[in-house]
Amino acid sequence: MRDLSYSKFFYVLAVLLGSLSGSNGLFAQGGNLHEQSKIYQAPSDPQVKEKLSVWGDQKFGMLIHWGVYAVPGIIESWQICSEPWLERPEGISYNDYKKWYWNLSSVFNPVNFDPDQWAEAAADAGMKYVVFTTKHHDGFNMFDTQQTDYKITNGPFKNHPKANVAKYVFEAFRKKDFMIGAYFSKPDWHSQDFWWDKYATPDRNVNYDIRKYPEKWKSFQDFTFNQISELMQDYGSIDILWLDGGWVRPRETVTDEVRAWGAPIPEFSQEIDMPRIAKMAREAQPGIIFADRTVHGPYENYQTPERSIPETKLDHPWETNMTLGNNWGYVPNDNFKTSAKVIHSLIEVVAKGGNMLLGVGPQPDGLLPPDALPILTEIGDWLDTNGEAIYSTHAIDNYHSEATYFTANDKNTFAITLLTEGEAVPNTVSWEGNLPKKGSSLKLVSTGKKINYTIKDNVVTVRLPASVRNTAKAALAFSYKSE
Known part of the structure; x- marks a missing residue:
């Protein structure tokens, strides 16, 4: 790890690049866009079906991406992934860039963190549920996990009374009667059991042959299980486990939409043992909904088309997730959609039988971007008087x-x-x-x-x-x- 002066130098550079991304989409979505699954398997558990029905009536939620990437205001996690669609600053090696990125944890100190402001803004917007990133692909944990030191409670924010961020986010939204969703990334690029320093990291996948090192992959499976177990056991009532990183999956479930991402498909299976995770999660949280994105089967209780709305009505549960700006996380000078654009998208989504999850990224200081707040209020103003046509409705054939x-x-x-x-x-x-x-x-x-x-x-x-x-x-x- 380089010293802090090294970090500060490239921090300034990244801030400059981040400020550009808000206006020209430099770091906006590319090869990480999750396509919609083409296969749906309905759950059989009566408690899951009941909770899924309640969730389907909510219609509108907030997706919150927040982590070390907010400090320089760059795309979440992806710039440390070595794939052709990504851009990084000139004049710095890939390995040095990763070291700089990992070291952002030493300067991430959101002293104005105010989850009540977030919950209030979401409620004002007419939202009814929240999905919060407990960990993105970079492996930085926004909760006090005991499985690694790479977490918000092990840096300059550790002595803050609300240092265990996820706990207080969930509490703030529960006070507003929101359904609670925990986003969790299945890949973990910071883990030596996923990206092992022994080898290069050519793409988003595990960078060693699992068949050759089965004990190392078993260690990663246990690590993942233990982290999700912490969330299920120690953070109150959780309604949704929203699992991202759909390339981490049984190889036999790889479909054309997965191949369309453009990343290589390993010859081996990147199975994290979802049956074991699901059994544990549903014992701790009866009826919890799983959104194992794009991995069709018993753990994808609803589908999640990203930044898009299906062409036609769908008769099974689904959720469009899209951003308020161009980016999921905070990027300076981002271009926010108008309230009318969001409302129009929400209406189309609901008419086609879906929910909409709108991404809003808090600033590195812990507050929502000021420019986003009036837009959220305007959306809520429309829903205050027109919500009868949105909430607890269903699609019809001639939609x-x-x-x-x-x-x-x-x-x-x-x-x-x-x-x-x-x-x-x-x-x-x-x-x-x-x-x-x-x-x-x-x-x-x-x-x-x-x-x-x-x-x-x-x-x-x-x-x-x-x-x-x-x-x-x-x-x-x-x-x-x-x-």
Whole structure:
């Protein structure tokens, strides 16, 4: 490990590069994009099915990436992976860059860490569940694991009263009645039982032949089991175990979408023994949902398309995960989506039967980026008055007509018309199909007031009063009894 002056020199360089990434996407997603699984196996455990149903009603959650990568404001973990799609600063060797990156733990000191601010912002946005990164691929732990010293409680933050970060994040969100999700990376690039210094680290995979060193891989399996066991046993009620790093999987489950990532597929199986982990986790947390991303089978209780929305409605549980900005973690000067863009995506996701998990990365000081807060509030303002058309709804077969999407619950059908951002609300909106039942009133969800409409040739036309047109909106939601 180089001395701190070395670290500071390259820290300045990385900050500069990080500031560029917010505007031009230099370190945005590349070969780490998880495709959606093409196979789904429904769980059989009644408690899991019940919790999955509750989760499916929540519709909107927050994904929080936070770790040492926030200090220089660069892409989470990936720059220490040696794959062609990644870029690193010129003039520094790969090994020296990794040493610099590992040493960021010595300067990561988020003295303003305020999980209550995070939970408040998420609640203000209308979110109902959270997934927090307890450990990303770089192996830095945001909880007080006893399996390694590479953790937030073993650096300059160790004496802070909330040093055991994950514990306090989960507590803050529980106080807001959120479902709690623990993100955990199956690969661990800091572990000598995954990336062994004896060999080079050419890509994201384990860098030694497991068949040749089975005892070393068994050590990694035990390490992983013990860390997840700590989370399951010592951090209160956990609803979701969100396992990332889908290339760490039984070789027989490798599919075309995994091959599409572009990373080499080893000849051996990178199996971490999910049956053992699952048995332990469900004994500690009955009914816990597993999201073993892209590894189709009994431990992928819902699918997780990344930065994308499926083309059509899906009839099994799924969750689009996307970023508020260009990046998952904090990057200076990131380009945040508008509230209207997020709301439109959420409406489309829900109409197609899914949930949406929105990524927001806290700053290195421990607070959410100030520019993100008003956007989250605007999303919540829309959901405050239109949430009836989103929460606890289900998809219907005819879910889309031009700019209008449809959802339903046991009482009503909802038509939600997306409005073009920056343009005036039109005098009328129309959709085809999903007609109101003869004699049924059509109401604006946000006010509960009846709205005049006509039906001709299977097309509904709604006339909007001036009071509706004079206020900027992302979308208009209508409720009615359908035929």
